[in-house]
Amino acid sequence: MKKSMGPRTLAFPTPVWVVGTYDKEGRPNVMTAAWAGVCCSKPPCLAVSLRKATYTYGNIMLRQAFTISVPSEAYVQVADYLGMVSGKEVDKFAAAKLTPVRSELVDAPYVQEFPLILECKVLHTVEIGLHTQFIGEILDVKADAAVLGEKGLPDIEKVKPLVFGPEVRTYHGLGKYLGEAFSLGRKI
Amino acid sequence: MKKSMGPRTLAFPTPVWVVGTYDKEGRPNVMTAAWAGVCCSKPPCLAVSLRKATYTYGNIMLRQAFTISVPSEAYVQVADYLGMVSGKEVDKFAAAKLTPVRSELVDAPYVQEFPLILECKVLHTVEIGLHTQFIGEILDVKADAAVLGEKGLPDIEKVKPLVFGPEVRTYHGLGKYLGEAFSLGRKI
Numbered sequence: 001m002k003k004s005m006g007p008r009t010l011a012f013p014t015p016v017w018v019v020g021t022y023d024k025e026g027r028p029n030v031m032t033a034a035w036a037g038v039c040c041s042k043p044p045c046l047a048v049s050l051r052k053a054t055y056t057y058g059n060i061m062l063r064q065a066f067t068i069s070v071p072s073e074a075y076v077q078v079a080d081y082l083g084m085v086s087g088k089e090v091d092k093f094a095a096a097k098l099t100p101v102r103s104e105l106v107d108a109p110y111v112q113e114f115p116l117i118l119e120c121k122v123l124h125t126v127e128i129g130l131h132t133q134f135i136g137e138i139l140d141v142k143a144d145a146a147v148l149g150e151k152g153l154p155d156i157e158k159v160k161p162l163v164f165g166p167e168v169r170t171y172h173g174l175g176k177y178l179g180e181a182f183s184l185g186r187k188i
Numbered sequence: 189m190k191k192s193m194g195p196r197t198l199a200f201p202t203p204v205w206v207v208g209t210y211d212k213e214g215r216p217n218v219m220t221a222a223w224a225g226v227c228c229s230k231p232p233c234l235a236v237s238l239r240k241a242t243y244t245y246g247n248i249m250l251r252q253a254f255t256i257s258v259p260s261e262a263y264v265q266v267a268d269y270l271g272m273v274s275g276k277e278v279d280k281f282a283a284a285k286l287t288p289v290r291s292e293l294v295d296a297p298y299v300q301e302f303p304l305i306l307e308c309k310v311l312h313t314v315e316i317g318l319h320t321q322f323i324g325e326i327l328d329v330k331a332d333a334a335v336l337g338e339k340g341l342p343d344i345e346k347v348k349p350l351v352f353g354p355e356v357r358t359y360h361g362l363g364k365y366l367g368e369a370f371s372l373g374r375k376i
Binding site for chain 1: 194195198199202228256264265268284311314316318319323326328332333343351352353359363369372373
């Protein structure tokens with residue numbers, strides 16, 4: 001028997017991605033977002049939704065660019081912090097002891113300490129309601145050499161991305177390997 | 189030193205969500221999607237991106253509704269299967285021994301065996317490229333009594349959602365609890 005929970009954002013899991021932008025003075029800012037995901041294969045695109053009240057919203061509207069830096073598990077405290085305070089009031093890179101790196105492809109900075117980076121230019125801006133969705137074309141992905149696995153791709157078990165549970169508000173690590181996609185299903 | 193991987197959908201992690209729809213004859217269909225995420229808090233919305241070639245794409249265009257059924261870890265083989273074959277050729281509910289339940293709120297079926305369900309009506313359709321993004325307003329969330337935890341919300345550790353690694357094509361379970369959001373960051 002299923003129990004009704006009402007209309008709410010109870011969808012498991014979501015990512016924990018850190019959005020990097022420059023403000024109008026060129027100061028780097030970062031904020032954590034969970035309302036996000038991949039949204040197209042060709043061109044490769046991802047979407048991230050932000051409230052208009054955030055500093056990052058204004059920065060993306062201005063620069064039409066952002067980066068996603070994927071924090072590894074060891075940075076869970078930092079990732080949470082970056083979602084709690086506003087770049088309007090705090091230099092979050094300095095406060096969290098993170099190093100901004102200027103992207104050579106888009107007008108946005110990324111986080112040097114995080115193992116996986118996606119550099120995006122805005123393709124579409126979708127007004128939904130409280131949140132505005134920015135669809136960014138992924139111009140490049142960069143990964144630390146230390147997290148590379150077979151075939152030169154980043155190994156997700158080395159990246160150790162965070163996993164978020166909306167509404168229940170919990171962070172989790174990546175769990176055990178369960179099998180290979182487009183392969184396991186052949187047994188059905 | 190970060191290594192360039194080129195423009196690709198290498199973003200960790202993504203969800204593994206099963207999209208339920210009716211076709212024009214009213215036959216229930218399900219397919220697995222990973223290009224998806226929450227995209228707005230008010231109204232509560234999620235987005236799922238599909239190729240026009242999928243059977244589900246045509247069904248959503250016709251019915252303007254879909255459900256998301258979140259498979260638990262035990263259904264990883266089934267979830268993979270539902271992303272490998274097309275509803276044009278196969279009755280996937282029957283083949284995977286799943287039970288379709290008609291939503292009372294939207295014109296779409298969901299999967300009885302999966303612990304967490306979101307019923308959505310289409311608010312926006314965004315043409316991006318190979319994929320079309322459907323933004324659905326979440327009209328209700330339903331959860332099995334067996335996965336409920338504190339405060340009557342579903343416990344993510346009981347739901348055991350799957351986690352996907354795009355391009356590396358691996359499924360993982362949910363990992364260990366790392367802490368509470370909007371709380372851990374206070375220590376920075």
